[in-house]
Amino acid sequence: MSARIVVAGASMAGLRAAEQLRAAGWTGAITLVGDEPHMPYNRPPLSKEVLAGRAPFESLAFRPRASVSDVEWRLGRKVVAAELDGRTVRLDDGTELTYDGLVVATGMRPRRLNCPGPRAGRHTVRTLDDARALREELIRPGARVVVIGAGFIGCEVAATAVGLGVAEVTVVDPLPLPMAGPLGELLGRALRRRHEERGVRFALGAAVAAFTGEERVTGVELRDGRVLPADVVVESVGSVANTEWLEGNGLDLSDGVLTDAWLRAGGRPDVVAVGDVARFPNARYDGVPRRVEHWCIPADTAKHAARTLVAGAAPAPFAPLPTFWSDQHDFRLQSFGAPVLGRQDVRVLDGDPEADVLVGYHHDGRLVGVVALGGQAVAASAARYRAELLKQPALTLS
Amino acid sequence: MKVVVDMNKCQDHGQCVFAAPDVFSLDDAGHLAYVSDPDDALREEVEEAADVCPLQAIRIEV
The missing domain is CATH 3.50.50.60 (FAD/NAD(P)-binding domain)
Structure with a gap:
């Protein structure tokens, strides 16, 4: 039988993983399994343009790279169990797939409130x-x-x-x-x-x-x-990791899938996790593994994990610079770095909190994150701090 | 290589500028400018720029 990598999850992280496996030199088969009926699409517009009725599906769908035109898509199907020692996963229709490599990209689902009352509405x-x-x-x-x-x-x-x-x-x-x-x-x-x-x-x-x-x-x-x-x-009260299917394999699934700095799960060379389900240490910060639900994470993790899976290891430990944004009304929040690590020492770097403002977050006096709130000009001014944040040596939290 | 940015979609996030600074830039007002016929040697970084565009507004033609 020919070699195959199974990608569990067919959203952005799954698609980017498949593309990056090809870029890393994987020429074997790739099978993506995803429980939604749709091809991978971009989620940020869901709370904005889609709700507003301004975005048809064609405008959300990702354009897969030509390198993945031969991959197998199993959509509307869900991976329900895995036997990692035997390199097998089982789908909800009973199908068993064996693999040479497994990419965990099953993402998150919304947490629901457990309060009394009706569900409809x-x-x-x-x-x-x-x-x-x-x-x-x-x-x-x-x-x-x-x-x-x-x-x-x-x-x-x-x-x-x-x-x-x-x-x-x-x-x-x-x-x-x-x-x-x-x-x-x-x-x-x-x-x-x-x-x-x-x-x-x-x-x-x-x-x-x-x-x-x-x-x-x-x-x-x-x-x-x-x-x-x-x-x-x-x-909109947070999310829960889709990891039940991995239970029984000795992995740490306490909040997503715990990985090492190469995004391997459970120390296994043939299992990696990508996207917001991966709980990884960031070599840029304190080394504490965290899940990160930012839009850039699927592409960043996919590139790193694909090299791990195909070449045995990525060139360096994973150390992405976190980036997020949020569009609300007529303004944008734009963040670079890790403001959450510097919430105790917040300084206005430019502008005015009553108008457009650029804010710096500091830890032990050192800038660890910037967030702009306002129009395009201030968002672009945040980007000018990105290079400074990228250059900094790893942060040790006190 | 020919690069096309759908300017109706572009919202000037600037992620492409970080991925491919030789091809994309933001002007002083923070609006996108780009080279539409970059050298083929830049293909990998342009592909990355297309990947990281939050609006998926960047298309590479041939």
């Missing part, structure tokens, strides 16, 4: 089908929307809903400010003000107790007794 935004279903309900005249979770997805969905003309959009979060976890107080306050000026309401420092309604949700009951009327609820 409650949405998440992870897949194209999710976003289309949510749009149908958002555009019903007079819809009142409650978004639970003031992180990236929650803030973007709230902004898009306001842009669609939804009159009542309320964002609930247990923290006192939106996006306070990754960004800290200064930008959290600025974001809150920008959202409120554009019509978004907040219920902050608040936790959800239950959903009201019989057949379908009619409101969100908070622990302090308030009830927010709601025709549509969006749950």
Whole structure:
């Protein structure tokens, strides 16, 4: 039998892995298995252009490189079990695939709130089908929307809903400010003000107790007794790694798939993990393994993991410079580096938090991340710090 | 090699500039400028630029 690499997961990380396997010199067979019926597509527009009705599927679909025109796609199929010692995975239709190399690219799914109440009317935004279903309900005249979770997805969905003309959009979060976890107080306050000026309401420092309604949700009951009327609820409260299928193989699956600095799982030379399911140490920082749900991570991990799988090892330990952005209303957040490691020492580098602002995050006096909030000019100014962040020696956290 | 950027899609993220600085740049206002017929020796970095474009707005023709 000829050599084959199985890629479990057929989203961006799976596609990039297949392309990078070819770029690394793999000429054998590649089989991608993905549970969605769609070819790989770009997810960031789901909470924005797709919800707003401005993005048909063709505009989201990735254009695979010519080098992967011969790979086998098994779409609408899910990997349900793996026997790594025997180099075999099993699909949900009972098919068994043997492999010479395995790429774990099964990603994340939305975490759901486990509160009493009806399910109908409650949405998440992870897949194209999710976003289309949510749009149908958002555009019903007079819809009142409650978004639970003031992180990236929650803030973007709230902004898009306001842009669609939804009159009542309320964002609930247990923290006192939106996006306070990754960004800290200064930008959290600025974001809150920008959202409120554009019509978004907040219920902050608040936790959800239950959903009201019989057949379908009619409101969100908070622990302090308030009830927010709601025709549509969006749950954007984090995600859960799709790793159940790997259980029983001795891997550390406590939060995604733990890998080494070469993205190998369980020390196995024939199993790598890519994308947001991979929990990897970043040689640029403290070496603590973390999962990273940024858009650039699938391509970065795929390139590194493909070399590991095909050539035995990538040239150096994995050390990506984290980058993320978020488009909300008419402004953008643009980040380089690791602001989360410098939330205790936040300084304005340029501009004004009341207007467009560039903020630096420091650890032991050293710049570890920059975030711009505002228009294109300030976003571009953040990029000018990227080279400085890239040049820095590895950070030891005190 | 011919490079085409769909400027209706481009939102000036600048990821292409990091991947292929010889081909893509941002001007002082932060807007994208690029060389549409770069040397073939730059193919690998242009391919990477196309991969990392958040809007997938970069196309390489031949």
